[in-house]
Amino acid sequence: MAGVDVIATAMNGANAQFIAQLYAKWVESPSSIDPDFAALFAALDDDTRAIFTDASGASWAPRPSVFETVSAEAAPKQAKPSTAAPAETRAATLDSIRALMLIRAYRVRGHLEAQLDPLHLKGKAYHSELDPASYGFTEAADFDRPIFLDGVLGFETATLKEVMAALRKSYCGEIGVEFMHIQDPAQKSWIQRKIEGAPWLSVYDKKAKAKILKQLTEADSFETFCQKRFVGTKRFGLEGGESTIPALHAIIEAAAAKGVREVAIGMPHRGRLNTLVNIVKKPLVALFSEFGGNSFKPDDVQGSGDVKYHLGTSTDLVINGNQLHLSLQPNPSHLEAVDPVVVGKIRARMDMAGDTSRKSAVAIQMHGDAAFAGQGLVYETLAMSQLIGYRTGGSVHLVVNNQIGFTTVPAHAFSGMYCTDVAKSVQAPIFHVNGDNPEAVVYAAQIAAEFRCEFSTDVVIDLVCYRRHGHNENDEPAFTQPIMYKAIRALKTTRALYAEKLEQEGSVTADEAKAILDDYAKELEAAYEGAKDYKVNKADWLEGHWAGLKQAGDDGEQHDGVTAAPMEQLQQVGKALYTPPQDFNLNPKIARQLDAKKQMFETGEGLDWATGEALAFGTLQLDGHRVRLSGEDVQRGTFSQRHAVLVDQTNQNEYVPLNNIDENQARIEIFNSLLSEVGVLGFEYGYTVADPSTLVLWEAQFGDFANGAQVIIDQFIAAGETKWLRMSGLVMLLPHGQEGQGPEHSSARPERYLQLCAENNIIVGNISTPANYFHALRRQMKRNYRKPLILMTPKSLLRHKLCVSPLTDFAEGTSFKFVIPEIDTLVAPDQVKRVVICSGKVYYDLLAERRERGIKDVAIVRLEQYYPFPAKALKAAIADYKNAEVVWCQEEPENNGAWFFVDRRIEKVLTALGNAATRPRYVGRVPMASPAAGLAKAFAAEQAALVNEALTV
Incomplete structure (x- = not known):
């Protein structure tokens, strides 16, 4: 109180x-x-x-x-x-x-x-x-x-x-602290002891002050050197906020002293180059080589690369005898997009080490003032910080507060008193500190790190500074902020002010300060000269936890690894699925489901989608792979199909069948997420770039909910490998299908993912059988490389009597099917008049109608994987239909779905075959601004019409 x-x-x-x-x-x-x-x-x-x-x-x-x-x-x-x-x-x-x-x-x-x-x-x-x-x-x-x-x-x-x-x-x-909003008396008392009496005014001796001056000199000199040597080159320098570098040193050193063994930094582009060389120890010669236009990677490694102020790197340090791994995550210009990614990486490292205390690793999240206040992803990440599935023991947030966002002043940038007000939502203490007082900055950074390690919660440092140049080095800020920049032009640099202060108090002489300056200037010049002949000799992306994995080849249909499971293993998983503990009070509906599941395994027939998924998870666990699934309501499943966590109806105790298969198995973790898409998807992506051995899945409640995570999809999932040499095996499960539910909840927007497909970057599929789903999931871990997998998953098909697989389709001798050919007995192939190529749910609508009408001269072929496009498998599936016309049938509107993606690719296959058909014809809904009709009656009429058109020759 x-x-x-x-x-x-x-x-x-x-x-x-x-x-x-x-x-x-x-x-x-x-x-x-x-x-x-x-x-x-x-x-x-x-x-x-x-x-x-x-x-x-x-x-x-x-x-x-x-x-x-x-x-x-x-x-x-x-x-x-x-x-x-x-x-x-x-x-x-x-x-x-x-x-x-x-x-x-x-x-x-x-x-x-x-x-x-x-x-x-x-x-x-x-x-x-x-x-x-x-x-x-x-x-x-x-x-x-x-x-x-x-x-x-x-x-x-x-x-x-x-x-x-x-x-x-x-x-x-010069330190102002907000902490009385915190409810924990121990935290408040701790902060009072650290703040009252202003210890930063007397705690540092001459040696410590010289160290701070050296760190400031390195920060200041690097920017000055780059401004002189690379005139007109954008670098988003740190001038005006140079105290950031001593602050980062202080955070890392304090964390190492508390037993932290890994620190991951996420930050925007301002000050990134300075952080890369002076904190994460990227060689100056490598960076200056990139300034000269050279790539950060060897010539024999594929990828488009990225601008230098988006790149990351990592290093191993020994700090006062403590070993520590330090990394800086790559990040696009979507400033706060890296926030959930970096905490996801930290959580993965903790889980890999079995660290449930959340003490072994720390995330440092760096922010700009305008972005911290303005972007909702900041709050989403804060909101995850103490949740069981996402907690990491808190992050240290360092806000480099330039007091302006590009040209936007605080009065237009945020509504509260400070840009950091959102952090109060999780009761984080906030240390505001004057950036021109390096000792106060270092002290605030040090106690912030100690607070995080002591209380396992978020903490914020608001480093109030300025931006000496404009938004970039070519910008003229006085156009819009003349008074601010008049004051900045009249102000000495932070380093100069601090050197004068130390000289006046007798801590560091002018000659000693100049020697520090001259020594680093020589280092910069030597690196500049060395950069002229510098060649990158290796990429470090497949080392450490990624050792043994390879860069993927060009063949998108290669069968890497065995995805089938032994029948004995399948039965073992099945028994765990349908056998609840004794004295566990099941919901009667669940009990009936488990009885049905038992019958599936006893007969070997009728395995549905949820069972196929559970078999993929369970067999991977028996193979030693952990599994992590998160998303809104994933434990039960949006459509009440999964029931991966059983709940006792008497006491609400929980039981996870997949964690009770074998005493030597790996574990599965299934977390109902907070109501967030972009934050949670970013977190799971970050988890995958840290841990290639765990199958990580994010499920959207409905596929179109992924719309809210588009930045993570575009900038990280689709492009992370080619830009930054960072693989990910993340699986996105997106419920999809036109089923009369109106414009929302009908389409997972497959066209958006297909537009992103290039350079073998992601896998996109619309799978139609539980067994093929099983193989697709296991393939993620069995290949010797990692790729994100985006699946349009079913809704009504979860309980469709035809959408089932026999147990033998999961066992030895089976594998993923890129294309599923015709399964019914028709007329002779050369008598078939039409081949309908489709994917997903519409196949079952077509199949049921064809069987009801007794049509024998129309073949239906399923395209299970859109990208990488399976040209070989498709060619084999339709080669015998030499006289048939070919149509592409989809239930999405013509401007949506896969049509624009598959059209020319199917045409290329037909041209190679030399059959009568030379290109496919479209059958489906007309172009629509909305993904589906709003009235069920209108939907039914449209669906019947497209099915009829597809089957009528």
Whole structure:
């Protein structure tokens, strides 16, 4: 309770009884007591009620009196409990309470008057809550009278003058801290101990200050050198925010000292080059080579690459004897897109190490001020931070606050007091710090890292600085911010100011500072010369956890690895699926489902979609692969099909059949996610780039929900390998199918994924049988490379009587089918008049209608994988139909679905065959702005028409 923080120490013994009695009278009649006390009780009503009343409403007194230990000069002898206490007792008690209220006000609001802006553009702040007069200290004598504080601020007794000096130094200097919104008293107390007394003013000795100066010099000199040597080249430099580099050093060193063994950094492009070379130790010669136009990868490694200020790298460091792996994740110009990716990577590393304490690894998330306030992905990532399926023990957030976003000033960029206000939603403490005070910056960074390691929660550093150049090095910022940039032009660099300060105080001489500067300048020049002949000799992307994997070849139909499972293994998984624990009270509907599943395995027939999926998971677990599935309501499944987690109907205990197959198996984790798409999909992608041995799946509740995650799909999943040499085996499950449910929930938008397909980058399919789904999932882990897999998964087919597979289709000798040829007996192939090529659910509509009408001269061929396009398999499936015309049938509108993607590819196959048909004809819905009709009656008529057209020759 906030009131406890304020007045509990003054509420002791006789004073407690005295004030409790006053409080009781005030509750009954506010005008019946002294006006001063009435004002105090009114100001602290909720908190005071908590202090002086128990659950029943009865008054009580806190701990025994400590006022009795106060000297006579500090406080007069205490009177016996009475509503009419002596004037001296009343005055001393009021002084203590008022002083404590004032102290609390500084803890809550002192940051509002902190000296945070290096540009000094804002007028001197004044807040009445921080004025002693607001608490009744109105006379000059009030400032010199001893006040009893019982250890608060480190004082037993102190004058108001001493209290104010301590408060201003602690809370209104160049660090301003927001922490009183936190509900955990231990966290608040910890921060108070670290902040009160302003330790950053005296904690660093000459050696430590020289180290900070060296780090600042490296940050400053790198930017200056690049500006001189690569004139006009965009690099999104760190000028004005150079204190970021000492801050990062401090965070990493403090984390290493606390036992952290891996740190992953996610950041936007501003300052990335500086971070790459001065924090993550990318060789200067390699970076300068890239400035010269050379690639970051060897010539024999495929990929389009990316601009240098989007790239990442990693290194192994030894910090004060502690081994630590440090990485910087690549990120596009979608500034906050990397946030969930980096925490997903950290979670994967923790899970791989079996670290449930979440202490072994830390994410550092760096942000710009405008992006942190403006982009919803920041909140989605924060919202995941303490959830069981996504927690990582918290991130250290470093906001490089340039006080402007491109040309947008704070008044237009966010609605709150600070750009960091969103972090209060998870009760993260926020340390605002003046970027031109490097020692304060380093201290704030150090205690932020320590706080994260101590309490396993997010923490924010708001590094208030500026941007010396415009949005990029070619921009003229004075067009839109003339006053700000007049102040910036008149301001010395942070390094220069700090070097002068150290010289004046005798910590580092001018000659020593110049030597630091000259040494790094020589290093920069040497690297610049070396870059002229520099050649990249290897790519590190298939080392460490990725050792043994290869870059994929060009053949998209290669059968890498055995995807079939032994029959014994299939039966073992099946038994676990249909055998619940004894005394487990199943829902009756679930019990019937398990009986049906048991029959499937006993007969070997009729295995449905959910069972095929469970067999893929279970057999992979028996092979030693962990499985992770997340998404909205995935434990049960949106369509109540999966039931991967059984719930006891009596006590709601949970049971996961797939974790009870064999004592030596790997585990499956299935998490119902928060109601987020982009955040969760980014997290799961990050998990896959850290751990290639776990099958990771994200399921959209309906396929079109993936619309909300388009940045992750476009920038990471589709292009991450070619841009950054980062493989991913992520599986996206997108329920898809025109079933009369209206414009939403009908289409997973396969056309969007197909438009992204190139360079063998992703696998896109619309699979029609449980067995083929089984093989597609297992193929993800059995290949010697990794590719994202995007599947249009069924809805009505989950229970369709024809959408089943025999158990033998999962066992030895079987594999994934890129194309499924005709399965019925028709006329002779050369008598077939039409071949209908289709995929997914519409196949079953066509099949049922054809059988009902007894049509024998129309063949139906299923294209199970769209990309990489299976030209060989399709050619084999239709080669014998030499005289048949070929149509492509889809239930999506013509401008949606796969038509525009498959049209020319099918034509190419037909041309190679030399059959009568030279290109396919389209059959399906007309072009539509919306993916489906809104009325079920209209949908049914459209569906019947397209099926009829496809089958009518």
